[in-house]
Every structure is written in structure tokens, then in C-alpha cells.
Amino acid sequence: MDKQTIGAIEAFVQAKLQEDKSGHGMDHIERVVRNAQKIAQTEVCDEFVVAAAAYLHDVADEKLVEDQGRAYQEIVDVLQKNNVSAKKIEHILYIIKNLSFSQELEGTTKELSIEGQIVQDADRLDAMGAIGIIRTIYYGGHKGNKIYDPTIKPRLLQNKSEYREESTIINHFYEKILLLNDRLNTPYAKTIGKQRQEFLENFLTEFLEEWE
Incomplete structure (x- = not known):
């Protein structure tokens, strides 16, 4: 793995x-990278693609940027500048465009490579636990969401637009976070x-x- 190129991507x-003030800052990114690298050691994969995609997976997230197209182009630019091959750039972009939970709700996700599965798992693990x-x-x-309101019941989300509608913080655990475990790949x-x-589950029971 080209450590110099990974260093440039990290920077x-x-x-x-x-x-970032939404929980998607560098602390999150570094944990996803570490998780991804640990998982990669247990699979046959391209470790450079895993690390690069893990670092870049939130840079063009629609929750965080106003212009996704521009954000993707900036990713391409930095990869090209660091002499990443066109094939690997295509692979990295494919991964970060097909990781999200909301796309699964829409049924628009495509099959991920083992590298994509690893990065998806690493990202989802950081949404679980403490x-x-x-x-x-x-x-x-x-x-600005409410912590909890027992009169607002968790929804069985059907599409991305429902997913983007605001709910309570506790409902988000039931609508998404608790569902991630069954969607892990490796x-x-x-x-x-x-x-x-x-x-x-123990936390929610105690809460x-x-x-009450």
C-alpha cells in the first residue's frame, strides 16, 4: 500500500x-479506517482501495455537502494528482457511492466488491455500540431533534425521503441503528x-x- 498517497488522501x-459538527469528523473517519484495516486483514482484498475509500467515504455525503457533483470531482482530482490509476479511482468512487443505508431503502444500491463490503462494515460498526x-x-x-416522545412511534422506513424526515433521537435507533447488525457483510x-x-439493546432498555 502506498503510504505517501494515503497520507495525501488523509490530509x-x-x-x-x-x-464538522455532525459526528462525521476526522475522529469518525480514523475509526472507520482502523476498523476497515482490521477487517481487511481477514479478507483477500486490495488494501489500498479499502483505506482510500474508508478515508473518503463521507467527503461527498449528501448530508454534509451542498454540491455532491463538485465534491466527487474534488475526490477524483486529489486521486489523479497522486497518480492513482483510473481503474482504482473508478473502484473507490463506486464504493463511496453505494455504501449508504438510505440507498438500500430506495433499492438503488449495487453489489459491492469485497473492498466495498469491508468499508461499509467499518462505517456501520462506528454507528453501533457506545x-x-x-x-x-x-x-x-x-x-435539533427531540430526545424522545412516546407519542411518536418509530417508523418502518420505506424510502430515502422518509429517512430524511426528522424524528426523535431514540426513534432513530429503532429506524436505523438497530437494523445495521443484520446488514453486516464480513x-x-x-x-x-x-x-x-x-x-x-441494553442501553435502550435502561433508557x-x-x-418511565
Whole structure:
């Protein structure tokens, strides 16, 4: 793996996300990269593509940027500048365009390569467990959502537009976060996911008992 190129990609992402206040900043990115690299060691894969896609996966996220097209072009520019091959650039872009939970709701996701599955697992693991709980609350506060309202029931989301509608923070756990464990791809991630799922379920049980 070209460490110099990965370093340049990391610096690019740092510049883009350093002001993030939504739970998608560099701390999140670094955890996703570490998780992805750990998973990659258990699979036969292109470790450069895994690391690059893990670093870049949120740079063009529609929740975080106003102009997705421009954001994708900036990704291409930095990869080309660092002599990444056209084939690998295409692979990296394919991964970051087909990771999201909201696309699954729309039925528009395409089959991911093993590299894509690894990055998706790493990203989803960071939405689970103790850190996932804090990130969910942090993002909900960033959006101005209520913590909880027992009169507002969790929804069975059918499409992206419903997913983007605001709900309570606790409902978000039921509408998305609790569903991620069954959507993990790799054996390594599933092992970690099981532990984090149990922690999350215990947290929600305790929260509801205290609320009542």
C-alpha cells in the first residue's frame, strides 16, 4: 500500500471535515479506517482501495455537502494528482457511492466488491455500540431533534425521503441503528457487531425504564 498517497488522501479529508459538527469528523473517519484495516486483514482484498475509500467515504455525503457533483470531482482530482490509476479511482468512487443505508431503502444500491463490503462494515460498526450511541445523540442534537416522545412511534422506513424526515433521537435507533447488525457483510464485522448490538439493546432498555 502506498503510504505517501494515503497520507495525501488523509490530509485532503482532514481539510474537508475539520469543521464538522455532525459526528462525521476526522475522529469518525480514523475509526472507520482502523476498523476497515482490521477487517481487511481477514479478507483477500486490495488494501489500498479499502483505506482510500474508508478515508473518503463521507467527503461527498449528501448530508454534509451542498454540491455532491463538485465534491466527487474534488475526490477524483486529489486521486489523479497522486497518480492513482483510473481503474482504482473508478473502484473507490463506486464504493463511496453505494455504501449508504438510505440507498438500500430506495433499492438503488449495487453489489459491492469485497473492498466495498469491508468499508461499509467499518462505517456501520462506528454507528453501533457506545460510540454509535454518542454519535446518534450528537447528530440528533445537531439537527435539533427531540430526545424522545412516546407519542411518536418509530417508523418502518420505506424510502430515502422518509429517512430524511426528522424524528426523535431514540426513534432513530429503532429506524436505523438497530437494523445495521443484520446488514453486516464480513465474519469479523459480525463478531464485533454482535457485541455492540447487545450493548445498544441494553442501553435502550435502561433508557426506557428511566424515562418511565
